Amino acid sequence: MTIGQGDSEQVGFQVSPIEFRLDPASGVPTYLQLVHQVEHALRLGYLKPGDQLPKVRDVVASLAINPNTVSKAYRELETKGLIVGRPGQGTFILATLSQVALPELTGLRRSLRGWLAKADTAGLDESGIAALVASELRDFYERLGGSSTRSGAAEDETEGVA
Amino acid sequence: MTIGQGDSEQVGFQVSPIEFRLDPASGVPTYLQLVHQVEHALRLGYLKPGDQLPKVRDVVASLAINPNTVSKAYRELETKGLIVGRPGQGTFILATLSQVALPELTGLRRSLRGWLAKADTAGLDESGIAALVASELRDFYERLGGSSTRSGAAEDETEGVA
C-alpha cells in the first residue's frame, strides 16, 4: 500500500511529523507562529522534502482557529518556495533549510540539554532561561556583526525565544 | 514626601541602564517588545528597584515611534506593579524579578556563551540556533510539567567548549 504518487520517492508519514502549538502570550500573530514552526522544523531536520504538513482542516480542528488563518500561513510558506499545496491531497514540503549534519546537531542538542538542566537547578524558570538565552544570543551576534566562524548568510526572520 | 529612599543621592545613573531595541520582523507588537525587554532586564538583574527607565520622549526619539506606544508599554508595566511613573521626574523600577544570585548567573552565562560558540562553529546561524534553543526549551519544560529540579548546586561545566 503505497501512498506516494508516481513521484520519484515515497513518503513514509501519512500523519505529519509536526504538531502545531500556539502561545497566546507571545503576542506573535497566529499565522506567523505557524510559519515559524514550520521553518524551525525545516532547520532542525524534523521536516524534509516530501513530508506532509497537517491538513488545513485538521489544524483548524486541533487549534480551534479559522481556516483562513491556516491558509494565510501556508500561503506565506508557499510563496517562499518551502511548501506546495495540492488540492485533494494535502500540503507538502518542497525544500529544506537544514544547515547542519544530523550527528553534529545531536551533539549540540545534548550539550544544550545539559546547560538547561544546570540553569534549572540554579533556580531559573522558563522565563528566566528564555531571557538569558535571548540576551546572550543578541550579544553574540551583535559582536560578530554577521560574520560567522563559518560562512553563511541569511538574515531572515528572527524569532524571539520568548 | 516622595518615595525616594534617600533624598540627596539616589542617582548614579541619569541615563538608564537599559536601551530598547525593536525587531520589526518578529511580529511582536512594539509596545510588547518594550514590556518584554524590561521584564528580561529585571530577571537578569540588569535593572533593580530605584533604577530609572528611559524617558518616554527619549524612547520616542531613539526608536522613532509614537509616545502613545511607549506609554502603553509603561502603563502595562505599572499595572503589573513593576514600575511607577512620576510626572516631572521620570519612570522608575519598583520591583525585581531576579531569581538567581549574580555569581551563579554569571557562570550560566559563560557556559552558554561557550555553547553558542560551538553552535556557530558547527555552522548554525542565528535562526538555526534560535530554532534549536526554542525546540529544546519547549521539550525541557514540557517534560517537567512545571516542577523544577533544583536541589543541589550546579558545579559541572557544560560539556565541551571552555
Add this chain to the structure above:
DNA sequence: CCCCCTGTCCTATTGTCATAAGACAACACT
C-alpha cells in the same frame, strides 16, 4: 461517472496596534 476530500478564494465584521496632534497634571528648579 459521482462523491468526498483537499486546498484556495471571497466578502464582511470585529478587535487590536500604531500613528498624529493636541491638551492636561504633577514635579523640580530658578
Add this chain to the structure above:
DNA sequence: AGTGTTGTCTTATGACAATAGGACAGGGGG
C-alpha cells in the same frame, strides 16, 4: 510665582489580524 520637564490622557485615522460564512477548483476512490 513662573517656567520647563515629564508622565498621562483624549480623539481620530489607517493598517493589520482573525473571525464567520459561504463558494469554488483540483484530485482520488468507489
